[in-house]
Amino acid sequence: GAVVSQHPSRVICKSGTSVKIECRSLDFQATTMFWYRQFPKQSLMLMATSNEGSKATYEQGVEKDKFLINHASLTLSTLTVTSAHPEDSSFYICSARAAGGLGNEQFFGPGTRLTVL
Amino acid sequence: GQNIDQPTEMTATEGAIVQINCTYQTSGFNGLFWYQQHAGEAPTFLSYNVLDGLEEKGRFSSFLSRSKGYSYLLLKELQMKDSASYLCAAPYSSASKIIFGSGTRLSIRP
Secondary structure (H helix, E strand, O other): OOOEEEEOOEEEEOOOOOEEEEEEEOOOOEEEEEEEEEOOOOOOEEEEEEEOOOOOEEOOOOOOOOEEEEEEEOOEEEEEEOOOOHHHOEEEEEEEEEOOOOOOOOEEOOOEEEEEO | OOEEEOOOEEEEEOOOOEEEEEEEEOOOOOOEEEEEEOOOOOOEEEEEEOOOEEEEEOOEEEEEEOOOOEEEEEEOOOOHHHOEEEEEEEEEOOOOEEEEOOOEEEEEEO
16 A cells, blocks of 8 residues: 555656656545655755645745646645756655654655756 | 754675664654665655664664664665665654655665
């Protein structure tokens, strides 16, 4: 149980285009989903926290107009990188927290590798 | 503020034992996580400690001392597949966020 999927797993796009990444909890309802970014040889950095049906909360330094997050249902959250640039190339990972789960345990998706040319 | 420190890199020999330390400072305490992350993959859950002491799960054990703000992950009978980054992480805030340490890259040599 507690499986989280992400789609796509890899995406290559041209500079200036927008990219949408989906995060789904497959066998549980996720009250909260989190989006992280990870640059090579660095740790995960939280970008935003998303609760179903409400606006996402962004961490300091993360542009909310550039990284659009939609949490339309208890099993789906999307991250759209708008007008992507090469510096946005990174590994994007989502996680989901189940209602009543173990402490604050989060279940991670497999990640999406974004390369912006 | 929130702060988590762990060594950047460690090397160990196949079949041996290695201990990865983590010190943390968080406002409020809601447990401590350890995750394993292989290159290019998402983190996978290893352990979650809330109470002081050692918790053992097969070859992996995790220890916590809340008074010292200290934890360690102990890996026994190391295998080549254990080469990965090990992330110490702590929840914070009422929003159930998790802050991650920088991770310890563990290399196993034959």
